[in-house]
Amino acid sequence: MTQTWWRGAVLYHVYVRSFFDSDGDGHGDLPGVAAKLDYIQSLGVDGIWLSPIHPSPNRDWGYDIADYQGVQADYGTLDDFEDLLEAAHARGLKVVLDEVLSHTSDEHPWFVESLTGGAAGPKADWYVWADPKVDGTAPNNWLSVFGGPAWAYQPARRQHYHHKFLRQQPKLNWRNADAREAALSVLDLWLERGVDGFRLDVAGTYLHDEALTDNPPAEKTERAFRHASDLQRHLYDSNLPENVKVLDLIRRRVEAHDGKNGGDRFVFGEFSEEEERCGAYLSAEDGLHSAYTFVLLTADQLTPQTFREHYATFERFPAHWPTISFSNHDVPRTVSRFGGDGSPEFAKLMFALLVSLKGTTLIYQGEELGLPQAQLARDQLRDPVGDLYWPYVGGRDGCRTPMPWNGSDNLGFTDGTPWLPAAAEHASLTVEEQENDPDSPLAFAREMVAFRKASPTMTHGDIAFLDVPTPVLAFVRRSETGAIACVFNLSAEPQIVHHDQLEDGDLWPLRSGEADLRGGSLGLSPWAAAFLSLPREFAAD
Structure with missing residues (x-):
């Protein structure tokens, strides 16, 4: 049986802004990723997943997109991206982009026209607008993940618009055929440029309930208390069963490019709420090719039950092929979250477990080094969630600090002032330090990936x-x-x-x-x- 490349693949997740800065402006960039492709290739992985690369005001550091066609100026140019793509493909590495199609920046021209073009304008209904209640308050009880009501009032339209995250991230209305087609065309554009697939941000949130029904409260035993929005079950602002039809539409759109400029394309999604309801566990014939949830990303108890229960869920969906991740740009790093003792042995254990589990594996940059979570002071934070919920685990910046390359200033990340400080906790765990140690987590990570890739049983079994x-x-x-x-x-x-x-x-x-x-x-x-x-x-x- 011929296997698609992504089934059982190992992808390396590059958070571009923190990976390597090639020009000294303090921000990682695409030429910086290209400069480190030999290192990435040496890990034995099958490809890279790049955090969003499009122009953005950076209210949410790239997850608020203002132009789907271009490249963020901090990261370089479209030519730089094409050079990176060519260099990666020359090394046999696939390139997967992070696409945010559920919402845009409020600076995106689509939203500006929706706001200013009047109720009869061509893009009036491209976003989710609603009249306020008679007392001027929000249309319903939906809460934003980033705090407060998930609605923002705009005097220009005398209406509220819906935002599941920051108010600067208005929700695109996927029920509008023209808006939906515009979003799908983004996938076409980048597939035609040669990318190998996509990670879809918040893939359960494309559709909203048109009647704007209030969300019910979460059961007390289910309340995570990570965010105020956890006090609700998100049944109507997102995670609708009809979302499955959208996921299926996206998959068909992506697969239409199979065989063009390369082989099979891959599209997988992020799901953090009501996973069974909105399509997280579908198969490649029905919905996305694969998906990951936050079950293992937010788990903090290192027990056999944690992993057995997660796979017990998959058993109810035997056609589903999972994507497995312990760490990424949104959650505390693996070795800190699971309460390890800081030893190299614990880092190796967690990496071995990650790579051994059935699924397509995502390795977050620095996970191969056994990096712990960085501890930052409040005045060092750049993450809006970190500031809002201080001192909630320091926000997300502790897992986004610069990649430690060597023992020079800023751990070799930049010659300038880094956008986030290089972590003191990482000074003894740099790539340079571990390259010279055959017993390091890095050396073990390479052996572990090679072991997996050499075995069809470990890859596909x-x-x-x-x-x-x-x-x-x-x-x-x-x-x-x-x-x-x-x-x-x-x-x-x-x-x-x-x-x-x-x-x-x-x-x-x-x-x-x-x-x-x-x-x-x-x-x-x-x-x-x-x-x-x-x-x-x-x-x-």
């Missing part, structure tokens, strides 16, 4: 969890070509685990920590990860 006592997590990856047991000690204490399927297994030399197999008993040192080849009878039928 199914997953079956073994019943072993906590705190050990064990599962078997199975395919027609073989079976590999993956065993993880999720604790700082040595563990011995017994399972009949391990009795005739052979330990792989690749491991983190120490492992000793005697019969069906496997001894593991603290934070150890071990892999065993199993006899042929354990392979998939």
Whole structure:
């Protein structure tokens, strides 16, 4: 069976503004990414996912787009992007763009015309507008993720417009055929320029309830209390079941470009609310090719149950191919969030687990180095959420600090003043430092990715969890070509685990920590990860 390139691929997530600054202005840029392609290639990954590259006022650092056709001036030019694309493809690396099509910047010409063109104007209904209540307050109870009502009043129209995030991020009205086609045409444009696919921001939010029905309160046991909006179930401002039709439309639009300027295209989505309701777990024949949720991105308990329950959800949707991520630009870094002890062994354990799980894998820049969350003072924050909810985990800036390349000023990120300070916590974990250490997290990360890519079982195989006592997590990856047991000690204490399927297994030399197999008993040192080849009878039928 011929596999599409993205099924089981490993993508490296580049947060462009913080990756590498080529011109000394303090912001990472596209020539900076191009300059580090050899490093990215050395990790063994299949491609890169770039954070939004389009012109933006940066109210939400690129997730408020003012022009879908161009490139943010801080990042370079369209020529720079085309050079990067060509250089990546020459190295066999796919390039996936982050596209934000649910909303735009309030400085986008579409919104300006919708605001100023009058109620009968051609773009009057391109955004979600509604009359205020008779007392002048917001049309309903919808809350913004970034604080307060999800509506902003505009005297020019004597109406409110809907914004699920900042008020500078008005919601595009996907129920309007012309607005929908304009958004889909963005995908066409960049696919024709040669990109290999897209990550869709907030992919559950395309449609809103036309009747503007109030959202119901969340059950007290479900209230995360990360944001005020968590006090509601988001059933009507977004996450409508009809959203599935939009996802299917997007997939068909993307797949229409298969075979043009390259091979198969890939489109996957981010889902953070009501995932089963709005299409997160569809298959490549129905909806997006794949998706990731925030279940593992917000989990902070390193227990076998965390991972078993997540895959139990997938089992209810057997045709779904998941995308797996532990870390990104929105959440605290993996080794800090899961409460590790700061040791290289813990960083290796988490990387080994990430790469071993079934799905398409997303590695956030610096995850291969075992970077912890940076701690910033309030006056150093650039994230609007961080300032709004201070001291809520310092906002999102602690995972967005510059990539640490070497021990020079600003950890080699820039010759200028960095947009966010280089993290003191990362000074001993630079790429340069780890390149010279064969026992570093970086060296292990390369071995781990190579192990996965060399094995069809680890890349494409199914997953079956073994019943072993906590705190050990064990599962078997199975395919027609073989079976590999993956065993993880999720604790700082040595563990011995017994399972009949391990009795005739052979330990792989690749491991983190120490492992000793005697019969069906496997001894593991603290934070150890071990892999065993199993006899042929354990392979998939």
